[in-house]
Amino acid sequence: MTNNPFDKIKDVLKSQDQTFNFYNLSKLQDQRIEKLPYSIRILLESAVRNCDNFEVHEKDVENILNWENTANKVEIPFKPARVLLQDFTGVPAVVDLAAMRDAMKRLGGDPAKINPLVPVDLVIDHSVQVDVSRTVEALEQNQKIEFQRNHERFSFLKWGAQAFDGLFIAPPGSGIVHQVNLEYIAREVMNGSGNLLYPDSVVGTDSHTTMVNGLGVCGWGVGGIEAEAVMLGQPMSMVLPEVVGYKFVGKLPDIATATDLVLTVTNELRKKGVVGKFVEFYGEGVSTLSVQDRATISNMAPEYGATMGFFPADENTIGYLASTGRSNSKIEYIKNYLSSQGLMCNYKSQSHPIFTTTMELDLSTVVPSLSGPKRPHDRISLSSMKQDFNSCLSSPVGFKGFGLSTEQIQKKATFTFKGKEYTIGHGAVTIAAITSCTNTSNPSVMLGAGLLAKNAVEHGLEVAPYIKTSLSPGSGVVTEYFNHSGLQEPLNKLGFDLTGYGCMTCIGNSGELAEPLAEAITKEDLVVAGVLSGNRNFEGRIHPLLRANYLASPPLVVAYALAGTVDINFETTPLGISKKTGQPVFLREIWPSKDLIQQTIKSSVLPDMYERVYSNVNDGNKSWNDLKVPTGLLYPWDEKSTYIHNPPFFKTMELTVSKRPAITNAYCLLNLGDSITTDHISPAGNINRKSSAARYLEGKGVKPEDFNTYGSRRGNDEVMVRGTFANTRLVNKLSPAVGPQTTYVPTGELMFVSDAAEKYQSEGHQLIVLAGSDYGSGSSRDWAAKGPYLQGIKCVIAISFERIHRSNLVGMGIIPLQFQPGQNASTLGLTGKEQFNIELPTDKSLIKTGQSVKVATNCGKSFETILRFDTPIEIEYWANNGILSYVLRKLLN
Numbered sequence: 001m002t003n004n005p006f007d008k009i010k011d012v013l014k015s016q017d018q019t020f021n022f023y024n025l026s027k028l029q030d031q032r033i034e035k036l037p038y039s040i041r042i043l044l045e046s047a048v049r050n051c052d053n054f055e056v057h058e059k060d061v062e063n064i065l066n067w068e069n070t071a072n073k074v075e076i077p078f079k080p081a082r083v084l085l086q087d088f089t090g091v092p093a094v095v096d097l098a099a100m101r102d103a104m105k106r107l108g109g110d111p112a113k114i115n116p117l118v119p120v121d122l123v124i125d126h127s128v129q130v131d132v133s134r135t136v137e138a139l140e141q142n143q144k145i146e147f148q149r150n151h152e153r154f155s156f157l158k159w160g161a162q163a164f165d166g167l168f169i170a171p172p173g174s175g176i177v178h179q180v181n182l183e184y185i186a187r188e189v190m191n192g193s194g195n196l197l198y199p200d201s202v203v204g205t206d207s208h209t210t211m212v213n214g215l216g217v218c219g220w221g222v223g224g225i226e227a228e229a230v231m232l233g234q235p236m237s238m239v240l241p242e243v244v245g246y247k248f249v250g251k252l253p254d255i256a257t258a259t260d261l262v263l264t265v266t267n268e269l270r271k272k273g274v275v276g277k278f279v280e281f282y283g284e285g286v287s288t289l290s291v292q293d294r295a296t297i298s299n300m301a302p303e304y305g306a307t308m309g310f311f312p313a314d315e316n317t318i319g320y321l322a323s324t325g326r327s328n329s330k331i332e333y334i335k336n337y338l339s340s341q342g343l344m345c346n347y348k349s350q351s352h353p354i355f356t357t358t359m360e361l362d363l364s365t366v367v368p369s370l371s372g373p374k375r376p377h378d379r380i381s382l383s384s385m386k387q388d389f390n391s392c393l394s395s396p397v398g399f400k401g402f403g404l405s406t407e408q409i410q411k412k413a414t415f416t417f418k419g420k421e422y423t424i425g426h427g428a429v430t431i432a433a434i435t436s437c438t439n440t441s442n443p444s445v446m447l448g449a450g451l452l453a454k455n456a457v458e459h460g461l462e463v464a465p466y467i468k469t470s471l472s473p474g475s476g477v478v479t480e481y482f483n484h485s486g487l488q489e490p491l492n493k494l495g496f497d498l499t500g501y502g503c504m505t506c507i508g509n510s511g512e513l514a515e516p517l518a519e520a521i522t523k524e525d526l527v528v529a530g531v532l533s534g535n536r537n538f539e540g541r542i543h544p545l546l547r548a549n550y551l552a553s554p555p556l557v558v559a560y561a562l563a564g565t566v567d568i569n570f571e572t573t574p575l576g577i578s579k580k581t582g583q584p585v586f587l588r589e590i591w592p593s594k595d596l597i598q599q600t601i602k603s604s605v606l607p608d609m610y611e612r613v614y615s616n617v618n619d620g621n622k623s624w625n626d627l628k629v630p631t632g633l634l635y636p637w638d639e640k641s642t643y644i645h646n647p648p649f650f651k652t653m654e655l656t657v658s659k660r661p662a663i664t665n666a667y668c669l670l671n672l673g674d675s676i677t678t679d680h681i682s683p684a685g686n687i688n689r690k691s692s693a694a695r696y697l698e699g700k701g702v703k704p705e706d707f708n709t710y711g712s713r714r715g716n717d718e719v720m721v722r723g724t725f726a727n728t729r730l731v732n733k734l735s736p737a738v739g740p741q742t743t744y745v746p747t748g749e750l751m752f753v754s755d756a757a758e759k760y761q762s763e764g765h766q767l768i769v770l771a772g773s774d775y776g777s778g779s780s781r782d783w784a785a786k787g788p789y790l791q792g793i794k795c796v797i798a799i800s801f802e803r804i805h806r807s808n809l810v811g812m813g814i815i816p817l818q819f820q821p822g823q824n825a826s827t828l829g830l831t832g833k834e835q836f837n838i839e840l841p842t843d844k845s846l847i848k849t850g851q852s853v854k855v856a857t858n859c860g861k862s863f864e865t866i867l868r869f870d871t872p873i874e875i876e877y878w879a880n881n882g883i884l885s886y887v888l889r890k891l892l893n
């Protein structure tokens with residue numbers, strides 16, 4: 001191994017009876033370090049520690065030290081300490097690794113070389129659904145259905161746990177990946193070989209990996225493809241980011257929650273524009289926020305567009321580690337290391353690092369809020385909610401409009417449920433879910449919801465029985481403190497029974513609505529609402545029948561469930577009549593005080609709860625432990641399986657690289673608008689019974705009731721390629737109606753997108769996609785790149801790309817081109833019915849990052865675009881037909 005030129009700054013740290021080593025940045029004796037944002041200091045330490053002048057160079061260290069002048073101008077290598085997975089993205093990652101082992105053997109290499117070189121933690125949290133709710137047996141029944149439905153997937157993952165060294169799997173029922181990471185997995189400081197200490201850092205195959213930024217851990221979401229490369233020792237190549245400093249002053253008012261704060265921050269940062277940047281929080285106001293409050297804000301970094309929302313570690317961080325059951329010996333060396341390395345922050349200090357730019361928020365100005373009805377950054381104050389919803393009904397179709405006529409707005413629907421007749425209109429709440437790691441990791445809002453429920457029950461208030469209510473916390477600790485405080489019982493009485501430990505409603509695993517309700521909504525085409533404590537509310541994500549979805553704090557979820565509609569002003573309209581006093585009950589009368597919430601936290605959230613819950617994670621559970629799985633390095637693929645299938649990515653790969661063919665006379669598969677999300681490209685929810693994927697599954701003998709979801713079948717490329725662009729809410733200018741259809745240009749025939757792609761490929765045609773701004777926003781989803789790749793798409797031309805999705809496209813060898821500023825498909829007069837020639841050299845040596853690329857059509861139109869290869873290594877990935885092929889060849893050679 002090449003010697004590290006920075007070994008000279010290695011130092012010794014003594015903590016209790018232990019002796020540790022670390023690379024002491026202060027020994028660089030460089031005054032620039034103390035001016036660096038804390039997040040950049042972590043990148044600096046990584047570069048110093050990993051410097052070998054092969055993958056990481058001394059010049060990289062200098063570039064980071066010179067951050068003030070080099071930010072957004074240079075690329076740096078970064079080696080994260082570990083990788084985090086959830087099962088929807090984890091299954092395809094393990095499938096790829098298994099397929100790479102097969103290819104390694106076929107090409108004469110050692111399959112064992114395909115093995116994680118850094119710790120990899122996978123939490124199974126995306127599989128459980130709200131099949132059963134509003135009963136105390138919901139948890140047991142949903143978990144039983146989960147195992148029946150996902151037996152093949154779980155068996156495969158359990159095989160992976162024994163086949164790959166360093167892969168830890170938290171079994172179903174453990175919780176939500178980011179909450180488990182925050183409460184249990186996160187190390188804060190890594191203790192590596194030879195007792196070498198260094199900052200914890202992580203990349204995860206889920207956008208909300210950023211949640212751990214609230215603990216002072218550097219981490220963000222990446223595509224599954226990029227995460228697999230990191231597992232195999234490949235350094236990430238990233239542009240040295242600019243850092244936006246966000247100063248908090250003051251403190252939150254009594255009526256505001258951390259959820260209201262994050263929705264405010266998300267709205268403000270979206271307006272600022274922080275895509276591709278780090279956001280680092282500072283100022284005295286931060287010291288008033290708990291780690292859980294900070295984690296709530298960090299969680300939604302993808303929604304405000306930042307790579308990270310980083311809170312440097314401080315005394316609150318150390319206190320949190322102690323309160324969640326971390327050992328005293330670990331906490332001691334963590335605190336000593338962070339202090340010695342200049343990574344402990346004093347938020348009350350008047351001095352702060354240098355930032356690229358700064359913003360400020362007075363916490364005392366935060367008010368109760370929601371976001372919606374279709375985007376997480378469209379914040380609405382609670383007091384304006386009724387007015388805003390009614391405005392949306394009549395406004396033109398868009399992110400803040402449903403385009404209803406005056407006559408349509410008057411529509412009502414009457415149905416019978418459990419022997420009683422109900423009438424609902426637009427805005428009726430049909431799903432109310434306390435869900436998502438964003439909020440369920442935070443005892444203040446969870447106990448706030450429980451206390452609100454207690455007060456409501458004391459007045460005899462009830463939730464309409466047709467509303468699908470659910471409680472799906474991110475760890476068993478929530479159940480521990482709900483039971484200890486006696487607040488689970490009143491939640492149960494309002495229908496918020498425990499349904500499972502997983503993402504559930506937040507990712508669209510909301511299950512079915514009651515059939516009479518679903519029929520009534522469909523018949524009258526009502527704009528009904530969901531209210532959830534999640535982080536995403538894109539149209540069609542939560543449930544296909546819910547067009548208006550609002551993000552809110554857990555207490556507000558309970559409040560809207562009681563109200564039964566979002567078309568309400570809580571200040572003037574009561575929640576109901578008290579059975580105790582006979583008087584109207586207003587929300588303000590049952591809203592718990594901040595003092596009461598804090599008293600309940602102090603008495604009911606205890607360190608031994610974390611120790612008890614997480615000791616069980618390592619032990620597994622009976623259903624998991626009883627799974628019988630194959631053993632060995634190579635996976636025995638079953639061609640009959642509709643869940644796990646050997647993908648085609650490496651089957652024909654050779655040792656040498658061939659030149660990529662030119663893109664000529666390509667057809668446009670889709671002509672899309674703005675904000676096309678990864679949910680549009682690769683849905684995670686239910687498989688429509690009339691879809692191409694359904695047709696394939698039925699051909700394999702799978703009954704419709706056993707289709708499961710697209711997310712659960714990401715280990716099978718045959719299903720996923722047919723599910724690409726299968727979202728029922730997809731708006732495509734090459735289709736006359738909303739839905740997963742497009743025009744097959746050569747004949748003008750309208751067909752499913754996947755069928756059209758298959759037909760184009762069978763006739764030897766290359767494909768492109770035209771798109772608007774923020775293409776690929778939403779969840780990190782590798783199949784949103786793998787699916788288009790298998791459909792034959794060679795290039796996406798968009799106004800702008802979401803960071804992770806652009807990286808995923810490059811990782812699959814798909815070219816991302818960006819329209820010149822001020823241009824788009826419409827301004828250029830493109831209809832999508834042209835044929836396109838992309839004038840990009842096939843010789844990689846002639847390609848440069850960010851170069852201009854000419855696109856010409858068969859109609860005589862031509863225009864210049866910007867090549868969005870952002871780092872030189874991405875040119876290598878494209879030349880190798882993807883990052884994993886590049887890594888595989890690297891290991892073979």
